[in-house]
Amino acid sequence: MFKHKILADENIDYLIIKRLKQAGFDVISIAEEYRSISDKEILEISLQFNAVLLTEDSDFGEWIFSHRKKAVSVIFLRYNKTDINSIIDTLISVLKKYEASLINKFIVITTKKIRIRDIP
Numbered sequence: 085m086f087k088h089k090i091l092a093d094e095n096i097d098y099l100i101i102k103r104l105k106q107a108g109f110d111v112i113s114i115a116e117e118y119r120s121i122s123d124k125e126i127l128e129i130s131l132q133f134n135a136v137l138l139t140e141d142s143d144f145g146e147w148i149f150s151h152r153k154k155a156v157s158v159i160f161l162r163y164n165k166t167d168i169n170s171i172i173d174t175l176i177s178v179l180k181k182y183e184a185s186l187i188n189k190f191i192v193i194t195t196k197k198i199r200i201r202d203i204p
Contacts, residue, residue, distance in 0.1 A: 088156065088186065090179075091130045093139035094119065096161075100138075103172045109179065127153050136186060138175075148190055148203055155203060157189045167195045174198070 092101050094114040104111050112135060114126060121129075123143055130137045136157045137144065144160065147153040159178070163171040174193055182189075182200070192199040 087183070089133050089135035091126070091133060091135035091137050093126060093137065093141055095140045096138055097165075097168060099168060100161075100172055100175070104176070107176050109176075123147055124153070127155050130155055136179075145190065152204065155190075157186050157191065157203070159191045159193060162192065162194045164195075170195050 089110045089112055090104060092104075092111055092113045092115075096113075096115075101111050101113055112133060114121065118125070118129065123141065124147070126137065127144075127147060129135070131154060134156055136159060137155055138159045138161070140161050142160065144155075144158050148155055148158060159175070161171055161175065171193065174195070178191065178193060178198060179186075188203045190201045190203050
């Protein structure tokens, strides 16, 4: 079983959160638990809970790579809303496949590709 919590940013569609929970993942929703907090606070919470951050906000790439903020890992989703079921299936597959090596990674998931970079 996936050992990390998933911290779903406020912009993550509820259907994604619901499907992750149905698949057995432990998901903390910013929208439900910590509404309207800053990106910096979200990164701090992800470290506090040892959680992988799931977001659709490209600013987290800047926080990680330009400002050198720490994170367990970040998964950045880029998709059209009409492709939501496809992106959810890909996300669940990535979480299961890379579970053991998911630490210190910045992962971009689109409907066409998956890109994984190490977090410095």
